[in-house]
Amino acid sequence: MPDNNLKQARLPQGAEVIENPLGTAPGYRLDLPQGVAVVLPGVPREMRPMLDDGLIPWLASRCGGEGSRVARSFQIFGMSESALDAALAGLTEAEGEGLAFRAGVPNISVRLSVTGGEQEAAERLDQLAAELKSRLGAAVYAEGETDMETVVGELARSKGVTLATAESCTGGLIGQRVTAVAGSSDYYMGGLVAYSDDVKKKVLGVEGSTLAMFGAVSEETATEMALGVRRLTGSDVGLAVTGIAGPTGGSEEKPVGTVVVALAADGLDDGAVSRSYRLWGDREGVRLLASQVALDWVRRHLLGLKADQSALGLRGRGRA
Amino acid sequence: MPDNNLKQARLPQGAEVIENPLGTAPGYRLDLPQGVAVVLPGVPREMRPMLDDGLIPWLASRCGGEGSRVARSFQIFGMSESALDAALAGLTEAEGEGLAFRAGVPNISVRLSVTGGEQEAAERLDQLAAELKSRLGAAVYAEGETDMETVVGELARSKGVTLATAESCTGGLIGQRVTAVAGSSDYYMGGLVAYSDDVKKKVLGVEGSTLAMFGAVSEETATEMALGVRRLTGSDVGLAVTGIAGPTGGSEEKPVGTVVVALAADGLDDGAVSRSYRLWGDREGVRLLASQVALDWVRRHLLGLKADQSALGLRGRGRA
Numbered sequence: 001m002p003d004n005n006l007k008q009a010r011l012p013q014g015a016e017v018i019e020n021p022l023g024t025a026p027g028y029r030l031d032l033p034q035g036v037a038v039v040l041p042g043v044p045r046e047m048r049p050m051l052d053d054g055l056i057p058w059l060a061s062r063c064g065g066e067g068s069r070v071a072r073s074f075q076i077f078g079m080s081e082s083a084l085d086a087a088l089a090g091l092t093e094a095e096g097e098g099l100a101f102r103a104g105v106p107n108i109s110v111r112l113s114v115t116g117g118e119q120e121a122a123e124r125l126d127q128l129a130a131e132l133k134s135r136l137g138a139a140v141y142a143e144g145e146t147d148m149e150t151v152v153g154e155l156a157r158s159k160g161v162t163l164a165t166a167e168s169c170t171g172g173l174i175g176q177r178v179t180a181v182a183g184s185s186d187y188y189m190g191g192l193v194a195y196s197d198d199v200k201k202k203v204l205g206v207e208g209s210t211l212a213m214f215g216a217v218s219e220e221t222a223t224e225m226a227l228g229v230r231r232l233t234g235s236d237v238g239l240a241v242t243g244i245a246g247p248t249g250g251s252e253e254k255p256v257g258t259v260v261v262a263l264a265a266d267g268l269d270d271g272a273v274s275r276s277y278r279l280w281g282d283r284e285g286v287r288l289l290a291s292q293v294a295l296d297w298v299r300r301h302l303l304g305l306k307a308d309q310s311a312l313g314l315r316g317r318g319r320a
Numbered sequence: 321m322p323d324n325n326l327k328q329a330r331l332p333q334g335a336e337v338i339e340n341p342l343g344t345a346p347g348y349r350l351d352l353p354q355g356v357a358v359v360l361p362g363v364p365r366e367m368r369p370m371l372d373d374g375l376i377p378w379l380a381s382r383c384g385g386e387g388s389r390v391a392r393s394f395q396i397f398g399m400s401e402s403a404l405d406a407a408l409a410g411l412t413e414a415e416g417e418g419l420a421f422r423a424g425v426p427n428i429s430v431r432l433s434v435t436g437g438e439q440e441a442a443e444r445l446d447q448l449a450a451e452l453k454s455r456l457g458a459a460v461y462a463e464g465e466t467d468m469e470t471v472v473g474e475l476a477r478s479k480g481v482t483l484a485t486a487e488s489c490t491g492g493l494i495g496q497r498v499t500a501v502a503g504s505s506d507y508y509m510g511g512l513v514a515y516s517d518d519v520k521k522k523v524l525g526v527e528g529s530t531l532a533m534f535g536a537v538s539e540e541t542a543t544e545m546a547l548g549v550r551r552l553t554g555s556d557v558g559l560a561v562t563g564i565a566g567p568t569g570g571s572e573e574k575p576v577g578t579v580v581v582a583l584a585a586d587g588l589d590d591g592a593v594s595r596s597y598r599l600w601g602d603r604e605g606v607r608l609l610a611s612q613v614a615l616d617w618v619r620r621h622l623l624g625l626k627a628d629q630s631a632l633g634l635r636g637r638g639r640a
Contacts, residue, residue, distance in 0.1 A: 002402035022601055045425055045605065082322035105365055165513065167492070171499025172485075175492025175513040182567055182603055184491075190519040193485065193495040195510035199553055203510075203523070233519055247502055281342055283502055285365065 015039075018055060022046045029058065070121045071098075071113035072129050075142040077106060077296055079313040084108060087135050092128060096121075105285055106292035107148075138305055139313070141296065148295045149177040155302040156187035156237075163298060164235035165191030166204055166225040168216065168242035169259065173291045189233040194225060204228035217242050217254055219274040222262035226272050230264045237301065238264035238272075241294045243279075245286045257281070259290040263297050263307045275308040289314075335359075338375060342366045349378065356382055390441045391418075391433035392449050395462040397426065397616055399633040404428060407455050412448060416441075425605055426612035427468075458625055459633070461616065468615045469497040475622040476507035476557075483618060484555035485511030486524055486545040488536065488562035489579065493611045509553040514545060524548035537562050537574055539594040542582035546592050550584045557621065558584035558592075561614045563599075565606045577601070579610040583617050583627045595628040609634075 008025045011017065015028035020041060027040040027050050038055065040047045076084060081103050088110070092099045096115040101108060112128050114121040133140050142151050156163055165174050172193045178184055192203055197216055200206040206224040214220040222240045230238030243259030250256035255278070262274035279289045293314075297307040328345045331337065335348035340361060347360040347370050358375065360367045396404060401423050408430070412419045416435040421428060432448050434441040453460050462471050476483055485494050492513045498504055512523055517536055520526040526544040534540040542560045550558030563579030570576035575598070582594035599609045613634075617627040 002400075002406065004402055004405055022605065043423060043425070045601075049602075080322075082324055085324055086322065103363060105363070164519075165492075167495075169499075170496070171504070171508075172487070172492030172495025172497075172511070172513065175487075175515075176490070176496045176607075177492075179489075179491025179513070179515060180604065180607075185515055188491075188515050190515035190523075191492070191513040192523075193492065193499070193510040193513070195495075195499060195505055195508050196553075199484075199510040203512075203552060232523060233516075281365075282369075284500065285342065287496075287500075 018050050020046055020050055021053075022049065029055070068118040068121050069113060069115045070125050071111055072125060073109055073111040073144060074129075074132060074136075074140050075144075075146065075148075076108045076110060076136060076139050077141050077148065077292060078139045078311040079108070079136070081108060083313055084110070084136070084139075088132065091131060091135070097124070097128065105281065106289045138300065138303070141299060148292055148299065149181050152178070152295050152298050152302070153181040153184055153187065155299060157183075159302055161237060161302060162187050162189050162235040163237045163239065164189045164229045164233040165294075166229035166238065166240040167191060167193050168195060168200070168225070168240075169245045170241050170243075170287050170291050170294070171195060173287055174239070174241065174294055177291055177295065189235045191239075192229055192232070200225065204232065215254070217244055217258055217260055219260055219262065219276055222260040222274045223264070223270075223272045226262040226264035226274070236265060237298060239294055239298055240264075240274075241290055243277075243286070243290055245283045245290075247283060257286050259286065259293070261290070261294050261297055261308075263301055265301060273306075273308050277311065277314075279314075338370050340366055340370055342369060349375070388438040388441050389433060389435045390445050391431055392445060393429055393431040393464060394449075394452060394456075394460050395464075395466060395468075396428045396430060396456060396459050397461050397468065397612060398459045398631040399428070399456070401428060403633055404430070404456070404459075408452065411451060411455070417444070417448065425601065426609045458620065458623070461619060468612055468619065469501050472498070472615050472618050472622070473501040473504055473507065475619060477503075479622055481557060481622060482507050482509050482555045483557045483559065484509045484549045484553040485614075486549035486558065486560040487511060487513050488515060488520070488545070488560075489565045490561050490563075490607050490611050490614070491515060493607055494559070494561065494614055497611055497615065509555045511559075512549055512552070520545065524552065535574070537564055537578055537580055539580055539582065539596055542580040542594045543584070543590075543592045546582040546584035546594070556585060557618060559614055559618055560584075560594075561610055563597075563606070563610055565603045565610075567603060577606050579606065579613070581610070581614050581617055581628075583621055585621060593626075593628050597631065597634075599634075 011028055015030050018027035020026050023046040025041045030037040098113040100111045114125045167174050175191050178188045194200040194204055197211055204225050205228040210220050222242050225240035226238040240262040244250050244256050246256030257279045259279050260276045262272055264272035279286050293311045296310040300310050301307040331348055335350050338347035340346050343366040345361045350357040418433040420431045434445045487494050495511050498508050514520040514524055517531055524545050525548045530540050542562050545560035546558040560582040564570050564576050566576030577599045579599050580596045582592055584592035599606050613631045616630040620630050621627040
């Protein structure tokens with residue numbers, strides 16, 4: 001251990017150590033006459049778990065509190081903010097009821113809150129949540145801070161369905177998101193980053209004539225990619241994405257943001273379904289949105305819904 | 321367009337519009353008697369480019385300024401913070417010279433700054449930068465805010481070398497990073513997310529006996545993956561990563577964080593080189609670090625350095 005690490009062991013008198021599970025520099029907290037002091041490492045990835053694991057409740061206990069405030073949040077995908085706004089109009093009108101939006105790419109989070117007597121607040125919140133879910137339907141993909149890859153993983157695991165991916169413009173992003181979930185090896189077999197046409201042909205078995213006639217970004221190519229990766233890996237579901245993430249590569253017919261998704265599985269006509277989207281944003285944004293649409297296809301398929309009805313509401317989205 | 325989008329077109333008198341390249345809600349700036357007002361959309365991905373594209377200089381011009389302050393920053397990978405600290409000890413001692421560290425995962429950024437007369441400051445900064453690069457050698461992988469995937473891309477392009485990837489524990493993260501760089505289709509052929517052993521065998525041609533004898537996380541398997549993806553795609557360089565990202569799957573012999581990297585290319589003994597690492601952090605941290613080590617292997621290989629000498633300094637890293 002280098003000498004300059006020794007200072008990490010020096011603490012003020014009375015400090016209570018907060019353990020750092022991801023590093024060696026601990027944090028500490030201190031009750032002082034003037035208030036409280038909390039010292040944490042500066043690296044956000046180390047700091048956040050320390051904050052979440054007990055520090056927030058500790059701080060709350062030192063701030064007092066009045067009445068009861070309960071809240072539930074929901075993750076929405078596939079609607080424009082304007083459409084969401086319209087769909088939820090008038091949902092919360094009474095005093096003490098709140099509805100807050102947090103728009104990100106690619107999700108919108110909605111948070112319902114109710115202030116009041118403990119039991120009445122909880123009951124009213126359940127009512128509001130049920131009404132929200134009924135108004136928004138399948139666009140609500142999770143409750144709480146759960147992300148799409150976790151939802152897809154839970155569904156795949158509970159249904160015993162295996163998944164494989166064939167990615168062109170997303171370049172591995174979908175695989176990376178699926179495998180970010182611990183235990184994903186139970187349902188994710190792997191996939192192909194078919195970035196060059198050569199790999200699409202040689203490894204996935206996409207026909208040269210398909211690429212020549214329809215292009216790499218087409219429903220025909222996406223379908224052959226989805227069928228191909230399913231054949232290659234023996235998975236139950238084959239998911240394919242091909243598109244033009246930009247900034248170059250667009251044309252008048254297929255501008256930057258053109259993304260095609262295909263899903264292959266038993267029980268579909270011709271074994272697969274595909275659809276073309278016009279997405280928006282910079283390269284990173286197009287790719288992130290494409291990965292979200294594709295994962296939402298799998299979610300819908302696993303729920304017994306039509307995969308290709310995902311994200312249709314995004315097209316009329318009022319803002320990017 | 322829904323009615324509720326109309327308010328995006330309403331601006332205060334005298335406001336100068338700041339265009340939003342990634343959305344429809346514009347920002348604006350306003351010179352007021354009391355100071356300046358700047359209004360930007362709340363979505364960070366939209367706000368940041370608006371800030372960077374001209375707003376920062378405009379704000380600076382309204383804040384005045386004295387003397388001249390010049391700065392250059394460098395991206396470092398493969399050394400512990402403690403080692404870096406020691407290596408740069410005494411570099412900047414004079415008044416007006418600054419050395420600042422920003423430690424993240426997986427990089428450390430170092431920023432040198434000099435305040436003084438315009439020309440002297442620039443010359444002294446060049447001196448300091450040369451001394452820094454000489455002390456740190458190949459651990460400095462970029463100047464400015466450039467990331468590892470961009471450096472690898474520039475090297476591959478300039479040398480006309482093609483790359484393919486075979487990823488197990490990183491699950492597509494390396495492909496996603498490589499393809500985050502616009503124009504990467506010029507040198508990146510694609511790759512395989514070989515998450516299941518079955519895919520490793522069937523698609524990459526890893527021998528069942530290798531998996532049985534040494535395990536999926538071994539230098540032997542990684543080497544066959546790197547050779548296999550090169551054979552499959554016809555690329556000049558084949559890069560493979562296999563490991564245990566956790567939180568489960570570790571053993572006494574191969575704990576969580578065990579990651580093996582292999583690189584296959586012409587001119588290497590037996591066609592490939594591999595090395596096992598003990599990385600740290602949670603699942604996301606291990607994967608991110610593994611992807612950085614792997615990309616650094618490619619960078620070193622393309623620079624004519626020994627790929628497997630990458631990140632050896634991380635092992636004795638004083639803090640995670």
